[in-house]
Amino acid sequence: MAEVMTEKITLEDSLPLPGPTTTVLGPHVDIDGDVYIDGDVMLIGRISGSLRCKRFVLDREGExxxxxxxxxxxxxxxxxxxxxxxxxxxxxxxxVEGAAYHEQFILDREALFEGKSRRYQNPQAMAPAT
Structure with a gap:
């Protein structure tokens, strides 16, 4: 079951802390293919393929x-x-359109989600190899 957020969280609250393991993919970035980054990612641009990383933040302009x-x-x-x-x-x-495999799913009342949500322990282990 999804949790409904009651407090307002801003994009700035979600940003990864700047550091050597944070990668910002700006608005000029357009990647077709699989991406693996051993660190945090903030995506303002576009990725079409798979992305594997630690903490992920998708900006309002990101896809x-x-x-x-x-x-x-x-x-x-x-x-x-x-x-x-x-x-x-x-x-x-x-x-958001697609499947969400998670332990915790937090949905803001003004977010759009079309797809299926499934709770699993260690959902990353279910991901297909790329």
């Missing part, structure tokens, strides 16, 4: 199509993908 495998995800933009992430947060204004 992800394909598959996401991460430790946590805060979604503000557009997703058309299957997500294998223990903690998924869908925030106001986002649009």
């Amino acid at each position: 992800l199509e394909g598959m996401l495998v991460a430790d946590s995800a805060a979604i503000w933009g557009n997703v058309s993908a299957d997500m294998y992430v223990p903690i998924i947060e869908l925030h106001a204004g986002c649009s």
Whole structure:
């Protein structure tokens, strides 16, 4: 069962802390293919393929199509993908289509989610190999 957020969280609250393991993929980035980053990712651009990372933040302008495998995800933009992430947060204004395999699924009342949600222990282990 999805949790409904009652407090307002801003995009800035979700941003990864700057550091050597944070990768920002800006608005000029358009990737077709599979991406593996051993660290946190903030996506403002577009990825069509699979993304594997630690903490994932999708900006309002960002787009992800394909598959996401991460430790946590805060979604503000557009997703058309299957997500294998223990903690998924869908925030106001986002649009998500696909399957969400998770331990915890947090849905803002102004977020759009069209798909299926399934709770699993260790959902990342269910992700297909790329």
